[in-house]
Structures are given as C-alpha cells and as structure tokens.
Amino acid sequence: MKHMEGLKKIMKWAKDNEWVDKNPFELYSLKFRHKERDFLSQ
Numbered sequence: 001m002k003h004m005e006g007l008k009k010i011m012k013w014a015k016d017n018e019w020v021d022k023n024p025f026e027l028y029s030l031k032f033r034h035k036e037r038d039f040l041s042q
Helices: 002-016
Strands: none
Touching: none
C-alpha cells in the first residue's frame, strides 16, 4: 500500500499539470490493515 499511496500522489500531480487526461486513482481509496502480531515461539 505504501507504493500505491506514492503512485496515487504522482498521478494527481500529473493530472494537475495536465500531463494526463484523467486520474485512474481518483475514486480509489486505500485501506491500510494493521494486524497485531505475536512473538515467534521456539
């Protein structure tokens, strides 16, 4: 998701500078899922 977030920002910047006609990520929302992780057992 970290890379997708960066790509979404770049595409917004490209649309603002009129380098692309439309932003495919405009309606896409990123969902970060944080999981509680346990320690490894022996």
